[in-house]
Amino acid sequence: MKRTETLVLLCSALLVAGLYHEVVRWLFRAWLDDPYYSHGLLLLPAGAFLVWLKRKEIYRAEPEDWLFLPLCLLCFGFSLYLLGTVLHLPTLLAFSLLPVLAGFSLVFLGKRAKPLLFPVFLLATAIPFQAFEALEVPLQNLSASAVSAIFGVLGTPTSTSGNCVTLAGNTYWIAPACSGLNRIMPLFALTAVVAYLLGSGRLLARISLLALVVPFALASNILRLFVTLLIGTWFGVEVAVGFAHDCSSVLFFLVALVLILAAAGVFKLKLRLKLRPL
Secondary structure, three states: OOHHHHHHHHHHHHHHHHHHHHHHHHHHHHHHHOOOOOOHHHHHHHHHHHHHHOHHHOOOOOHHHHOHHHHHHHHHHHHHHHHHHHHOOHHHHHHHHHHHHHHHHHHHHHHHHHHHHHHHHHHHHHOOOHHHHHHHHHHHHHHHHHHHHHHHHOOOOEEEEOOEEEEOOEEEEOOHHHOOHHHHHHHHHHHHHHHHHOOOOOHHHHHHHHHOHHHHHHHHHHHHHHHHHHHHHHHOHHHHHOHHHHHHHHHHHHHHHHHHHHHHHHOOOOOOOOOOOO
């Protein structure tokens, strides 16, 4: 790398660090404190691993080869940053970081920066979006009604009132954490990685797989709640809200992962990654 290019790279890094250090701190606080977005801590090593898998594709390319696209990304990113600063919206500031990182990657690596773009934009699934949390109460009510309907089909009398389910003389409150909302974004990130790795199929198939995230998340969460209440009926409320409740989170991701892989098979998505020795 020439001395001039090294100087430009250093100045760019300092610019991004100066503009976004508070935004990064805000993101890490959200990932540590907000269960809706705690998967953000896992996306960093996951993204690094995905880049490592594609390390053979990352070479130095001339910046002139890809100037238009990176400049568009940089202009868009810095425009979002300016808008977020004026409106005092940390979410917008965080989203602006993604096109900025992608733009600078393309400036300095050219076309070979392509393997970096997916891990960068994957972070969008871990950026807190307050309006998203407004779905919490409707999903609590939906989960309660769905679980009650399943028990009704099985011949077990239940009643619901909002987000509460009364079963066998016990009333279970579907808490916000049990609405399934806090699992949609982690599952979306997981599905995006699956679609990326199983990417030899058509683009429409990968988009369709991502579109199934919400129904898969809701179905898996309803199954989780059903199993938890069933255990409460058989072994008591204490068991249901204790050990069984904690283990049911593992059940959720196992069921969701099976559904995702099954859908990938239906869409005929195949592994496109070929590992080569260094």
